Amino acid sequence: MKNNIIKIVFFGLILTLSGCQLDEIENPNAPTVGSFGSGSSQADVQLLAVGLEAIMRNDLAFHYDTVSILGREYYDLTGVDPRYTGELLKGPLDNNGFLTTRSYAAWYKVVQSANILIRAVENSSAGFTDDVKNSYYGYAKTLKAYALLMVANRQFTNGIRLEVEDLNNLGPKVSYEDALTGIMNLLNEANSDLANASDDFDFSISSGFDGFNTTSSYSEFNRAIAARVALYQGNNPMVLTLLGASFLNLNGDLYNGPAHVFGLTGNDIVNTQFHVAGQSGQEYMILDDWIADAEAGDSRVTEKSFQLTGGTMFDGLSAEYQLAVYDSNTDPVYLVRNEELILMYAEANIGVNNSETVNAINIIRNAAGLGNYSGSPTDPGELLDEVLKQRRYSLLAEGHRWIDLRRLNILNASNISLDRPGDNVIPAFPTPFTENE
Numbered sequence: 001m002k003n004n005i006i007k008i009v010f011f012g013l014i015l016t017l018s019g020c021q022l023d024e025i026e027n028p029n030a031p032t033v034g035s036f037g038s039g040s041s042q043a044d045v046q047l048l049a050v051g052l053e054a055i056m057r058n059d060l061a062f063h064y065d066t067v068s069i070l071g072r073e074y075y076d077l078t079g080v081d082p083r084y085t086g087e088l089l090k091g092p093l094d095n096n097g098f099l100t101t102r103s104y105a106a107w108y109k110v111v112q113s114a115n116i117l118i119r120a121v122e123n124s125s126a127g128f129t130d131d132v133k134n135s136y137y138g139y140a141k142t143l144k145a146y147a148l149l150m151v152a153n154r155q156f157t158n159g160i161r162l163e164v165e166d167l168n169n170l171g172p173k174v175s176y177e178d179a180l181t182g183i184m185n186l187l188n189e190a191n192s193d194l195a196n197a198s199d200d201f202d203f204s205i206s207s208g209f210d211g212f213n214t215t216s217s218y219s220e221f222n223r224a225i226a227a228r229v230a231l232y233q234g235n236n237p238m239v240l241t242l243l244g245a246s247f248l249n250l251n252g253d254l255y256n257g258p259a260h261v262f263g264l265t266g267n268d269i270v271n272t273q274f275h276v277a278g279q280s281g282q283e284y285m286i287l288d289d290w291i292a293d294a295e296a297g298d299s300r301v302t303e304k305s306f307q308l309t310g311g312t313m314f315d316g317l318s319a320e321y322q323l324a325v326y327d328s329n330t331d332p333v334y335l336v337r338n339e340e341l342i343l344m345y346a347e348a349n350i351g352v353n354n355s356e357t358v359n360a361i362n363i364i365r366n367a368a369g370l371g372n373y374s375g376s377p378t379d380p381g382e383l384l385d386e387v388l389k390q391r392r393y394s395l396l397a398e399g400h401r402w403i404d405l406r407r408l409n410i411l412n413a414s415n416i417s418l419d420r421p422g423d424n425v426i427p428a429f430p431t432p433f434t435e436n437e
Helices: 005-011 013-019 033-037 042-055 060-070 098-122 130-158 176-195 215-232 236-244 288-292 299-304 338-348 354-367 380-394 401-407
Strands: 074-076 284-286 305-314 317-323
Touching (some): 042 098, 060 130, 074 317, 130 176, 338 354, 338 380, 380 401
């Protein structure tokens, strides 16, 4: 097997964990890779747990930018790199270029850091009780599954490796369907660990997990991600079951949910998905059809876009509205939030309880300043179209549109704007060159 990315990311991992902390943790033992693997102290293990959450933010904007551009939610018309308007829109994607390899490496760094944490807990000299160990395992396996899901959705039919614990004997690439099955199994295993864990975690979790920082409330986050996996599997009854154990609240805050948090001090990092309104060099531009297709009075349009005077043009592409999903460079980025869960609930109820679908749709529409749904309350096709439309506007730039069109078998020129000759629909990122056997 060629030297590959999954092995390479391991070597920089410990330095990254030490440098990206959400809270200060005293580390008098100056842990090494070896000490983490065998006889690690409580402080070592706590450092790894905090670092696991922190490291998930690395290259986050790059992930969302690339999948959102493929889904034609917005363009990068800054002109910083011609590949954003060339290779990413026309293809084929270079299997050895940064558009392919960068997020792949970032998500597997999360997977490897979770593996190191699990191994450190297993071999720790701290004398953890079983319930404390289970709290670490449930935490780590949930975030590991989340990272695997993110990379699986990028690679799609090109497959991913689920088993990467043994760097000298990596597991085989598996299909997208098998990846979803493996990820669901891991989430269920993590949830079982959480059910048999201490009430509180043995380490600090950032303010982004306020409301989800006990093992029981963290389990609700786990079930929400599992419901997302079930949606991708087309298993609507399972979606509803899992949502019932999640933090879904039809009457709750649409932005309730665990989030990545950012800061301006110390070793912290900022949210680079924030773009200064009207400023040159910040031309991340929403496609014109997103504006044109919106219903009059939809508050999501004014909340998530900014009309750039005169618009902008680059490489044969033009647009008038700048992306404005975030208001500052310290705004949180949600791993999953209640609005997505409500829309999942709406979709999963189609053909099961259409009145619940309509009720959930109206919750989202009313929150956006729109009147109730006026289409057929019983036609499955019309209901699904409406749910997909609400997902398009509610979840703009949150990494869903490309996946939604693909999972519903409508990722095509009818739903993807091909604004120039030679532009193409791209369904998946290629396997990185260094991962090919």
